[in-house]
Amino acid sequence: MAAVKTNEPVEEQMPRRKFLAWLSGVGIAGTTLAGVFSTFAFMKPRATYGQPSRFQIGRPEDFPPGARIAIDTKRVCIVREGNKVAAISTTCTHLGCIVAPSMTGFACPCHGSQFDVDGNVTGGPAPKPLAWFQVTLTPSGDLEVDKDNEIETGTYLSV
């Protein structure tokens, strides 16, 4: 390198070296970032293989007035009062255990959270009331629960 004799100032060579170093740095950092990002994107599934969050639960006649029927496989409790129907989540808002209908509403076996009949917290560590899901009547006359659609506590569907 010392053999290269040039009259041009030394500064002329430095920017190129600096630029290449900078370019390599950006390249390595970019590759790392892209790698991390794509790994995360890969790990986050686009489609899940679990149950669909929208499902039919039967006809309104299946749920007589006053019924409180917990469908544990779907993790909802279907409540009918008079001609009004609602679906209350049975997934504990504390840590995801399944709450069971009790005399006073719902009780969680894991950490002792208590809920009233509408899912409002009455005791234990649960931070939020149980979710209410939208219930609709399909054209065929079946009740359909949409767990992606949370609605306000106390909102019933009239049937």
Next chain:
Amino acid sequence: MSDESKSIWQNVLDFPANVKKSIFRNPLPSSDRGRAATSFSNLFLHIQPVRVTRKALKPSYTMGLGLISLFLFFILTGTGVLLMFYYVPSTTQAYDRMLDLRSSVAFGVILRNMHRWAAHAMVAVVFLHMCRVFFTGSYKTPREFNWNIGVALFLLTLLSSFTGYLLPWDQLAFWAITVGTSIAGYAPFVGKALKFMLLGDTTVGQEALLRFYVLHVVVLPLVLTLFVGVHFWRIRKDGGLAKASEPEVEPVIVVAPVAEPVPVLAAAASASAEPTRRFSLQGLVRGTFVKVDKIDPDTVFSWPNLLIAELFVLLLTIAGVLLVSILFNAPLEKPVNIMHPPNPAKAPWYFLGLQEQVSYSAFWGGIGVPGIELLLLVLLPYFDRGKQGIGRWFARERILANSIFLLFVIVNVILIVIGTFFRGANWQFVSPF
């Protein structure tokens, strides 16, 4: 012709000796030089120093806890790889495979028992090792970073144990993981995404089982092995086990100029443009353990003193795990019933302190308080800078630090005891008596 056949015959006669010589560079040492060379030239022995202090060998100083952790990890790797031959990470098959281990796999029960109990033991022993390091003040300069490697190893141990907990796919597994991953969901900002990514779904199911399996058998053991390597490397580079009478604690970089070039370096040195700058192969080392011409009188050769101590600990560890595995069977509850959580649903014992905290507040018990505790553990060696009482159990100079840590240990043990024995259905307070 006859000369050659004779030499071939001689080679045949020498064959066993030559094979042995090709494997082991040194004969069994009979001199100090040989003992040093044995430690130095063997891949597995060179991890250890040539000489160790007598104190490091005293069982009452280290109690061999770090070594026991390592051997438990070896046992877990061995039994774990064997168990993998019969395990299928599928929600429909996993539990049946557990039953098969009992009924149709030779030594299946004892292998699973060993894996389970060694895992429980490793969590306990790694924690006790951490306590030992704290109470002897061994995390202080220059060992701050290695303390944090140790904290990371403790977390990796917990994670390995936690991911393994799901694999039998019984009620115990399913609900412990449901609760555990929900705690992760309380983490601020990233909680929900983290939980979804960990489970591969919104609830614990096939995706979660597969993910936990991959983490348990590949990812975590690899990371753990890497960290163990760094941990051991740093023990050596930070000057071995913490010693009480270490006059010089600050690491000093010593550049030792060599009068006569070492033959290996001769060619390189002559090629160098500036022949005055020469370094021996080990020229750049930390001052604390350069022992040329001034060997600490309180040290002994690792071969055989350290080696015998290590083999003894290894035997004791294997014997202990085997004994417990013969006496007690690893628990296996009913197969997963998504509809009916057991009441109470309890996490493994080492998480019951956490679960007890969580029963008061999910965020503070599961994320907030443990996060703060972890942060304190990580920052500890950078703020506790006193140089007093290093390398002694419960040194009087460290009474404040030791008291605080003891309180931290006692509180967590009490929480675990409450969670284990005093909590019944609906997490109500019950008396075990």
